[in-house]
Amino acid sequence: MIGIIRYGAGNIFSLTSALDRLGFAYGMVHTEEDLAQYDRYIIPGVGHAGAAMSKLEQTGLVPAIKALQKPTLGICVGMQLMTAYSEEGDANLLHIFPNKTLRFKDSEHYKVPHTGWNRVHQDKQNPLFKDIPDDAHFYFVHSYYIEYNELYTLASTNYSLPYSASIWHNNFYGVQFHPEKSGVYGETLLANFSKI
Amino acid sequence: MEQLHNTTFPTSGLAKRIVPCLDVKDGRTVKGVNFVDLRDAGDPVELAWNYSQQGADELVFLDITATHERRKTMVELVKSVARQINIPFTIGGGINEIADADALLNAGADKISINSAAVRNPKLIDELAKAFGVQFVIVAVDTRHIDDRNIVHLNGGRIATELETLSWIKEAESRGAGEILLTSMDHDGTKAGFDNTLLKTVNNAVHIPVIASGGAGSMQHFVDVFEQTNVDAALAASVFHYGEILIPDLKDVLRANKIEVR
Known part of the structure; x- marks a missing residue:
């Protein structure tokens, strides 16, 4: 059963709807005691990374999240929280990954926020992307991105520069795009995560 | 590293979006719908699901309910759509205050679209962007040519404002609009193609995505609007x-014209 980390950042109705459609059981994690009853976790997140980190710190869950041994998937800002730092709010984050989260530079040719369906290139092989073609499109909405890093980048997107569309280290996974809004392949990814 | 990037990463990859728009009143679609396999052509959820299966990239629901029950019916609709549909969707119509937007966000809407309310109270754009993020806020603009100028109109193009279209759009962007939905009322309903001249001017002048609307009649019109204006959707x-x-x-025709689609 999937435990969704609840810390007051963003709406999770679309995520739980996707899990309902797929038939996966889930529950909510509000405190450290809640963690034990789940075999994997999703850290959702929409909005401002610095503000999201403050809210997460208020739950007291930070040390327990950093120590998680079970599969854990961060989505969008939930993934950015797993990096070391974000320019959004000049905030230190969970530091599960050493990468930084940076703002897209203003550019004539690349609009910000990066909005829409973008190809995702699978740099590494991983069960998270099982049965998903390389360079498939996923739905993105974000103004901040996680640096590309050969060690931790699982899949990348090129939008003014190559950056991490997905990261992976041991039991920790993150996706910048919204699998709950990314059509059939997004649902495949969530299904893959539920079996990792 | 440069060479690695050139060979390893796709050079582009952001798809142009195709967006069907559904008019909804009291929770039912109002414009005639002529799909063969629909059990209930008035059910916006079934219609939306059908479009998502066909490969639509995003959906817009325009609520034209005029009763005081509107917010409640919209919230119910949004919840039903969010439960069933695996692509993003926008709700527009009758959003006048933060509380309207908050209710729709919590029901699962990805974005809201505001039109007249933003013209009457431009600060609403700032407030919505601050409360929910720019990615949540589409400013819809209805425009019409008057004496060689493009003028913002309200109430479906019936009421002219004082606002020049491009300057209003730039103001909306600076206040926190995350996207512009630009409808040419001169082209709307003509099936003669999009207003590519205006769309190109607008698209070049802003740094947020632009959705073209009004005038689509053939597949070539979609090719033209993407090739000539580079709008996003x-x-x-x-x-x-x-x-x-x-x-x-x-999508096949766009692909054949080397336009990136999903």
Whole structure:
């Protein structure tokens, strides 16, 4: 059963709807005691990374999240929280990954926020992307991105520069795009995560 | 590293979006819909699901309910759509205050679209962007040519404002609009193609995505709007609802013209 980390950042109705459609059981994690009853976790997140980190710190869950041994998937800002730092709010984050989260530079040719369906290139092989073609499109909405890093980048997107569309280290996974809004392949990814 | 990037990463990859628009009143679609396999052509959720299966990239629901029950029916609709649909969707119509937007966000809407309310109270854009993020806020602009100028109109194009279209759009962007939905009322309903001249001017002048609307009549019109203006998305209603253009065919034509689609 999937435990969704609840810390007051963003709406999770679309995520739980996707899990309902797929038939996966889930529950909510509000405190450290809640963690034990789940075999994997999703850290959702929409909005401002610095503000999201403050809210997460208020739950007291930070040390327990950093120590998680079970599969854990961060989505969008939930993934950015797993990096070391974000320019959004000049905030230190969970530091599960050493990468930084940076703002897209203003550019004539690349609009910000990066909005829409973008190809995702699978740099590494991983069960998270099982049965998903390389360079498939996923739905993105974000103004901040996680640096590309050969060690931790699982899949990348090129939008003014190559950056991490997905990261992976041991039991920790993150996706910048919204699998709950990314059509059939997004649902495949969530299904893959539920079996990792 | 440079060479690695050139060979390893796709050079582009952000798809142009095809966006069917559904008019909804009291929770039911109002414009005629002519799909063969629909059990209930007035059910916006079934219609939306059908479009998502066809490959639509995003959906817009325009609520034209005029009763005081509106917010409640919209919230119910949004919840039903969010439960069933695996692509993003926008709700527009009758959003006048933060509380309206908050209720729709919590029901699962990805974005809201504001039009007249933003013209009457431009600060609403700032407030919504601050409360929910720019990605949540689409400013819809209805425009009409008057004496060689493009003028913002309200109430479906019936009421002219004092605002020049491009300057209003730039103001909306600076206040926190995350996207612009630009409808040419001169082209709307003509099926003669999008207003590519204006769309190109607007698209070049802003740094947020632009959705073209008004005038789609053929698949070539979609090719033209993407090739000539480089807008991010194109919206249409009747050509999709009446089955005159099927989305898989449209995607094939765009692909054949080297336009990135999903």
